[in-house]
Amino acid sequence: MKCGRTYIPDAGFAPGYSNLLAGYAQDLFKDIERLEIYVGGIPRENIPPIGYVVTWSAEDLLEEYLRPARAVFDQKIVYKDPLEHIGEIEIPGIGVFQWFYSDGLRTLLKNIKARDMFEATLRWRGHLEKMRILKDLGLLSREKIVIDDNQIDMIRILASVFEKNLKIKTDDMAILFIRAVSRDERVYEETVVMYGDHEDPATTRFTAIVFASSLELLIDKRSKIDPGITPLEKLYRYKDYYEERLYRYQPKKDLVKINRRIL
Secondary structure: OOOOOEEOOOOEOOOEHHHHHHHHHHHHHOOEEEEEEEEEEEEOOOOOOOOOOOOOOHHHHHHOOOOOEEEEEOOEEEEEOOOOOOEEEEEOOOEEEEEEEEOOOOOHHHHOOEEEEEEEEEEOOOHHHHHHHHHHOOOOOOOEEEEOOEEEEHHHHHHHHHHHHOOOOOOEEEEEEEEEEEOOOOEEEEEEEEEEEOOEOHHHHHHHHHHHHHHHHHHHOHHHOOOEEOOHHHHHHHHHHHHHHHHHOOOOOOOEEEEEEEO
16 A cells, blocks of 8 residues: 555456455445355356366365365354355256355455355256265375375375366356345345356456456546555446446357346
C-alpha cells in the first residue's frame, strides 16, 4: 500500500470469479446465512475409467483429495477431510454431480461474513468412490514405499499412472455454481458454464480471461480502486465488467452460458 500499487490475488476461475460472485452475494444480502460454492473443470462426458482426465499436474490434482479443506460452520473455521463426505447436487440445466470439500475459500474466510460457507469441487457420479478405493489401498497417500532400496512417495507413483493413462484428448467444461441464502431466507443462485476442447481447455481459458480482465480493470478504473491487496470479492461492483468480458473473449459464440436468479 505504501508504494501505491494494487494487487489482486487469485485472479482466476476458482478461486477468482467465484470470489467475485461471493462478494456480489454479500452486497446483495448483507447478512448471509449460508454460502455454497461449487466448482469443477471436468470432461463433458463421464469418461471411463474414473470419469476424469488429466489436463494439468497429476500430483497437484491428487493433492486436492488429501489436503484438508477449510470451511465455515456455525461461524467457526473447521477443517474437512475431502473424501470423508461425498455430496450430490443437481445444477439446473447442466446435470447431476458429486462433490467433495475443497480448500478454495482463501480470502473469503476473512472477507465474507456467513454463518455457514464452503467450497466444493464437482466430479461426475462414481468418481469419488473410486478415489476412496485408491486411498484405502494406500495409493492415494503421502506415505513412502521402498522399491529396490529406494524410497518413493506413493502419491508420485499414482501420479505417474494418471499421467500415462488419463491424458485423454476430449471436450471439457468449467462449471461454477453459487448459492447464497440470506438470514431472511432470500436466495441468490448463479451458474456459469464455459465449454472447451483439448486444444483450448475451458478452465485454462476461464482463468486467462479473469486474469486479463483484472489487468484491464486496473488500467481502466485505476483512480477508483484503492491501492493495496484487493481480492475479487471486494470488486463485486465490477461484476458486469467481468461478465461482459467472459462473453467478449470467447473464440466462438455459445461457449459460455450464465444464468442467475434471485428469490
